[in-house]
Amino acid sequence: MSEQTVFLYQPYEKHEQHSVLNLEAGEAQQLITEGKAVAVNLGDYGEYRKKAQAVHSDYKRAERKIKQSDNPLHTDEYKRYELDKAYQDYEQQTKALQAEWEQKRKEMQADARRKAARATVHISESDNQTAEQVASRIALNIAGASNAASLTEVVDRASQDVSYLSDAEKTALQSKLAGIISQIEGKADRYGVKVNANKIIQEAQDVRNMDLLAEKVADQLPSSIDVEYRTKNAVKRRRTSTVRGI
Known part of the structure; x- marks a missing residue:
């Protein structure tokens, strides 16, 4: 799949x-x-994963060959030695790849931060006017909410209204939201109800400029590419602990 x-x-x-x-x-x-x-494309992450998986596959083939050898000269002691050697080679290669990926990941995140810092959303005077009017309308509706039910309805409507705005209008609105959220929280406390004001923020942050969002993507790049090695190593350690009676 x-x-x-x-x-x-x-x-x-x-x-x-x-x-x-x-x-x-x-x-x-x-x-x-x-x-x-x-x-989205996670850049070089996919290639590093493929390399790590290839190293793991090579190790599994070597392990299988050693274990299945019927050469009479390959004693149990010999096989243990060869298995340890194969694992050490596997571990060395995997750790080298992991170190490379960690460095590459840092570089990718730094590039993304630079891109996000320089990203711009052009905001016209018309965008500012629209944002100002939307903010004023929401604030007025909040002020007019006379009970918990009407406050919840106002917040839901505000979230929907913000979702209709353009990226530029949403960006202009973001600087005006702190007062609105405080106003909602104050009313919610007065009526003793929990209101999800965060949905308005989420809609305002739904600006679809991938240069602006590049850092958010890069921050979620996986930290490791050696999943198979980590699993194998954990099993190996458990077996060692069991043998030692720990």
């Missing part, structure tokens, strides 16, 4: 907004079609 890596523009199931996920291809494509996610 093929998978696809996507970046979430919006929360999905238990996953937060701006998460990077590996999903079944059909599921991923559905989210992309609905405008809730975009396909």
Whole structure:
């Protein structure tokens, strides 16, 4: 079953907004079609994973060959020696690849930070005016909310209104949200109710400029490429501990 890596523009199931996920291809494509996610490429990560997997496969072949040898000269002691040697070679190669990936990952994250820092969303006077009006309308509606139910309705409507804005209008609105969120929280405390004001922030942050979002993607690059080695090493350690009676 093929998978696809996507970046979430919006929360999905238990996953937060701006998460990077590996999903079944059909599921991923559905989210992309609905405008809730975009396909992303994790750069050199895939190549390093393939290299690590190839090293693991070579080790497994060598291990199998040693264990299955029926050469009478290959005593148990000889096989243990050869197995230890094969594992040491495997470990050395894997650790070298992991070190390379860690350095490459740092470089990719630094590049992404530079790209995000220099990314711009052009905001016109019209965008600012729209954001100002939207913020004023939301604030007025919050002020007019007379009970918990109406406050919840206002927040839901505000979230929906913000979702209709352009990237530039959302960016202009972001600087005006702190007061709105404080206003919502104050009303919620007064009515003794929990209101998810964060949904307004999520909609305002749903700006689909991948240069601006590059750092969020890079921060989620996997830290390791040696999954098979880690699993094998954990099993090896457990066996050693069992033999020693630990």
